[in-house]
Structures are given as C-alpha cells and as structure tokens.
Amino acid sequence: SYVLTQPPSVSVAPGKTARITCGGNNIGIKSVHWYQQKPGQAPVLVIYYDSDRPSGIPERFSGSNSGNTATLTISRVEAGDEADYYCQVWDSISMVFGGGTKLTVL
Amino acid sequence: QVQLVESGGGVVQPGRSLRLSCAASGFTFSSYTMHWVRQAPGKGLEWVALISYDGSNKYYEDSVKGRFTISRDNSKNTLYLQMHSLRGDDTAVYSCARVGEGQQLVSYFDYWGLGTLVTVSS
Numbered sequence: 001s002y003v004l005t006q007p008p009s010v011s012v013a014p015g016k017t018a019r020i021t022c023g024g025n026n027i028g029i030k031s032v033h034w035y036q037q038k039p040g041q042a043p044v045l046v047i048y049y050d051s052d053r054p055s056g057i058p059e060r061f062s063g064s065n066s067g068n069t070a071t072l073t074i075s076r077v078e079a080g081d082e083a084d085y086y087c088q089v090w091d092s093i094s095m096v097f098g099g100g101t102k103l104t105v106l
Numbered sequence: 107q108v109q110l111v112e113s114g115g116g117v118v119q120p121g122r123s124l125r126l127s128c129a130a131s132g133f134t135f136s137s138y139t140m141h142w143v144r145q146a147p148g149k150g151l152e153w154v155a156l157i158s159y160d161g162s163n164k165y166y167e168d169s170v171k172g173r174f175t176i177s178r179d180n181s182k183n184t185l186y187l188q189m190h191s192l193r194g195d196d197t198a199v200y201s202c203a204r205v206g207e208g209q210q211l212v213s214y215f216d217y218w219g220l221g222t223l224v225t226v227s228s
Contacts, residue, residue, distance in 0.1 A: 041220075045216055088215075095156070
C-alpha cells in the first residue's frame, strides 16, 4: 500500500517560514491535500490539489508537489499556526494520510 | 451552514458490534460522497471507508474490510457505519467527512464532524 512520510515535528520561530514535507513514491503525479488540526478540533483544509488555497485560508499558506515530495509552506508563522498538519492523497482505491507533523512555534 | 454530527460511540467489548451515525444538515446530502475517518487516541488520521453520493460505490480500508459496512439514507440525511467483530485497535474517534467536490469519489474533505469516540475494551 502507498505510504506517505512526514517528519514528526517541525519547530519555527514566529515570523519565520515553516516547511512541512510529505514524501511518497512519485507523489508528484498525485493530487495532495493538506489539513491543519488543533487539539480537540476537527481538521481544517488548508491546501487542496497541491497548491490551491480554500477561501478563508491566509495567503501565508502555500503548497507545492514534485517528484517524490510535496511541501506545505507557511510563511510569517504565527502562534496560531501551531497545530498538527496532515497530507492526504488517493491511491488506487484507498485514501492515504501521512502520519502528521506537529508544528511548534517557538 | 454545513453541519456533520456523529453519534453512536461508546465502550464495547471485543468481538461485539456498534453502529455509528452521522447526521448531515445545511447542504444537499444526496449530492455528496461521504467518508469515515478515524483517529486513535494521540495518533494520526486514518481513512476508514467511503460511499458515493447515491450509495452505489463503497470502498474500505483493508483492516476493516469484511467487518465494517458503510451506508447512507439520503431521505434522512444520515450516514452510517456498521461495525462488527470490533478489536482493540479499532479504538478511535470516528468522524464523518464530506467530499468537497460533491459527486467525486475522491477529493479533498471540506467539512468534518467532531467525531464520536469508540472504545473497544473488556
């Protein structure tokens, strides 16, 4: 089955840029979606189809996807961005999530 | 506004059954593919199953195939997950999620419920 690999944690200072990767075999040919989940809350879609941003999501959130790695980039990180982030793809007849990355704002 | 509210969770012994429900409101339920996703305590998201907008297509994660059944009643705006032969590793918060592109089987999820906790324990 298809596996998505995310770093367990990423730390960044406020105002800096955070990059969260999602690795998978030839992930560049798949559509990748990203979710933000804060404790006790439902996940929120932050990027869909690799790089599209839903309405209401700040422009600070962007995405890219090429080769074996998809990346969620959060610019000018704020304290409120601290959360778990998950990538998601569809493979064959199964939906797959990455293991999640905890973003800590220092 | 779109709302998804799950119910039916609880504590159940291994080997027993449980049926979860997801009540949808604020949109035309019969026009959307729906999924179940679970999250074990302190763990990541795990996809469980999907059902097409009209109920004609269903897919399952390998570990639940043959034990779980997804269904829907479009007249009641409700999604279900019937779970049999429950095991300890089925312990999780089960959430329903709406596909953002309506009748597409696979797409991003634009709305999620908060979930209902299923605990499998003797």
